[in-house]
Amino acid sequence: MRKLSIEKKADFWKKVAEELEKPRRNMREVTIAKIAKVVKKGETAVVPGKVLGSGKVDVEVAAYAASASAKKENKILMLNDLMKKNPAGKGCRIVC
Secondary structure (H helix, E strand, O other), X not given: OHHHHHHXXXXXXXXXXXXXXXXXXXXXXXXXXXXXXXXXXXXXXXXXXXXXXXXXXXXXXXXXXXXXXXXXXXXXXXXXHHHHHOOOOOOEEEOO
């Protein structure tokens, strides 16, 4: 992730990498409800941690990990897939 941020000069991926490098006990846990409140339609929510909860959200979500209930109703991408799809990080929002 850091390599991509240097190659593409994308500070977005650098910030995501810094969040993921923190200790596991400080890993971010974000609920589907918070994603629905914060992210606008047409954006991609990037969670440098785990997505929790149940419910449906209308935006695309990319995360390090997700609970089974969150995966059941939403399409959640892995961060590696989003990096390949959007190397510049345009239209993405970090949700912590």
